[in-house]
Amino acid sequence: MSDTDRELRVSKIRNGTVIDHLAAGQALNVLALLGIDGSGGEGVSIGMNVPSDKLAKKDIVKVEDRELSQSEVDVLSVIAPEATINIIREYDVVDKKRIDRPDAVAGVLSCPNRNCITNAEEPVATRFAVLSDGLRCDYCGEIVREDEVAEHLDVT
Amino acid sequence: MRQDHLISATQLSRADIEAVLDRAAEIDADPGAWEGRRRGEILGLCFFEPSTRTRMSFDTAMKRLGGQTIDMGSVESSSVKKGETLADTMRVVEGYADALVLRHPLEGSAKMATEFVDVPLVNAGDGAGQHPTQTLLDLYTMRENAGLDDVTVGIMGDLKYGRTVHSLASALTNFDIRQHFVSPESLQLPRSVRYDLHESGAQVREHTELGEVLPDLDVLYVTRIQRERFPDENEYLKVAGEYQIDTDDLEAAKDSLTVMHPLPRVDEIAPEVDETTHAKYFEQAHNGVPVRMALLDMLLENAQTDTTGGDE
Numbered sequence: 067m068s069d070t071d072r073e074l075r076v077s078k079i080r081n082g083t084v085i086d087h088l089a090a091g092q093a094l095n096v097l098a099l100l101g102i103d104g105s106g107g108e109g110v111s112i113g114m115n116v117p118s119d120k121l122a123k124k125d126i127v128k129v130e131d132r133e134l135s136q137s138e139v140d141v142l143s144v145i146a147p148e149a150t151i152n153i154i155r156e157y158d159v160v161d162k163k164r165i166d167r168p169d170a171v172a173g174v175l176s177c178p179n180r181n182c183i184t185n186a187e188e189p190v191a192t193r194f195a196v197l198s199d200g201l202r203c204d205y206c207g208e209i210v211r212e213d214e215v216a217e218h219l220d221v222t
Numbered sequence: 223m224r225q226d227h228l229i230s231a232t233q234l235s236r237a238d239i240e241a242v243l244d245r246a247a248e249i250d251a252d253p254g255a256w257e258g259r260r261r262g263e264i265l266g267l268c269f270f271e272p273s274t275r276t277r278m279s280f281d282t283a284m285k286r287l288g289g290q291t292i293d294m295g296s297v298e299s300s301s302v303k304k305g306e307t308l309a310d311t312m313r314v315v316e317g318y319a320d321a322l323v324l325r326h327p328l329e330g331s332a333k334m335a336t337e338f339v340d341v342p343l344v345n346a347g348d349g350a351g352q353h354p355t356q357t358l359l360d361l362y363t364m365r366e367n368a369g370l371d372d373v374t375v376g377i378m379g380d381l382k383y384g385r386t387v388h389s390l391a392s393a394l395t396n397f398d399i400r401q402h403f404v405s406p407e408s409l410q411l412p413r414s415v416r417y418d419l420h421e422s423g424a425q426v427r428e429h430t431e432l433g434e435v436l437p438d439l440d441v442l443y444v445t446r447i448q449r450e451r452f453p454d455e456n457e458y459l460k461v462a463g464e465y466q467i468d469t470d471d472l473e474a475a476k477d478s479l480t481v482m483h484p485l486p487r488v489d490e491i492a493p494e495v496d497e498t499t500h501a502k503y504f505e506q507a508h509n510g511v512p513v514r515m516a517l518l519d520m521l522l523e524n525a526q527t528d529t530t531g532g533d534e
């Protein structure tokens with residue numbers, strides 16, 4: 067099967083963002099993390115368990131008419147450090163975003179510690195420091211390992 | 223010590239800790255000399271969880287410095303019952319006091335509170351999180367009795383939920399201390415404390431039986447294992463019994479062993495141990511006053527230099 071055949075599984079987009087080389091199973095988490103649910107009217111295509119050379123199977127997400135900002139890309143690194151992000155204009159890749167791990171992530175995840183003050187009715191957003199292999203709640207110190215992060219996504 | 227608040231023992235360097243302990247020792251040596259230090263200043267006591275001794279200890283400490291205290295009273299009678307957020311309560315109370323002490327059942331509450339107040343705030347226990355002033359008085363007691371260098375310390379009991387343990391373990395990494403952790407498997411150190419210990423380069427030596435390490439220890443720090451941590455009574459009784467000490471057990475220990483306990487104890491330490499030279503837990507409790515005096519004095523001093531544009 068040629069590269070073109072593979073790509074056909076998810077149609078090309080004219081303008082927008084392609085998030086590729088996601089670990090299989092992460093596509094919906096990525097959309098949740100970015101707060102994309104289609105309600106904004108944007109076209110969204112998702113490929114799941116697409117055969118890939120780099121990963122055995124990968125997920126791919128294409129969002130039309132939306133270019134991810136660097137800070138959105140940084141947040142992605144928390145669940146998809148291997149992802150590649152291409153900004154597309156008129157069918158051409160105009161920008162390849164590099165994923166940088168941010169030092170902190172605010173408001174994106176809920177703290178898994180039910181006894182944490184951020185889970186109470188207080189006027190405070192969650193904030194996590196980014197560690198080499200996970201996240202740590204700035205308030206209660208709870209550690210969330212990388213493979214657990216997706217379970218605690220808190221996006222509406 | 224250049225800190226605005228005391229939230230967690232992890233924020234304290236060795237120099238910070240020694241500064242507090244040194245001042246506490248000065249106070250201990252001549253308490254009368256400190257009587258007028260904080261005249262006209264008010265400490266707000268905000269206890270959202272029952273506590274007698276910690277509250278009294280802070281109350282006494284402030285009064286012995288010549289200051290006064292105000293107390294929000296029990297949670298049942300306060301506006302918290304009416305659904306006010308902690309953030310709002312603290313913002314209001316800040317206007318009444320020069321410094322605040324907070325005890326709250328949720329982890330991270332003190333950290334959050336500092337985001338809403340400008341006066342110095344001391345964490346007097348946040349859920350299963352931290353209890354740094356207990357740690358300072360623990361360290362003071364340890365320094366007086368066993369020293370803080372080249373010392374072997376065993377910490378026993380509920381290491382998972384015990385906030386005094388979490389604060390103490392991280393503070394001890396500042397010193398040349400070998401730490402042993404003795405607990406049932408279900409109550410071992412939580413991931414976050416383990417992480418801090420590894421980060422600081424400390425070795426986490428864990429045991430399920432005290433006998434494995436008792437002969438090596440200079441200090442044995444005992445904590446209570448609570449019934450509610452166990453799904454059924456039988457399991458609790460079986461486990462708790464293995465982490466209680468009496469004079470027979472202490473036969474295997476060094477003569478110089480210092481036994482500590484944050485109190486209140488239930489039956490972790492048999493009353494007969496009180497009569498031995500090992501027992502330092504009542505002395506430890508008394509040390510809460512000079513240590514909290516030292517800490518409050520330093521935080522209030524820092525707040526003053528901040529507003530008068532002192533050294534920063």
Ligand SMILES: [Zn+2]
Nearest residue numbers: 177182203206
């Ligand atoms: Zn938390």
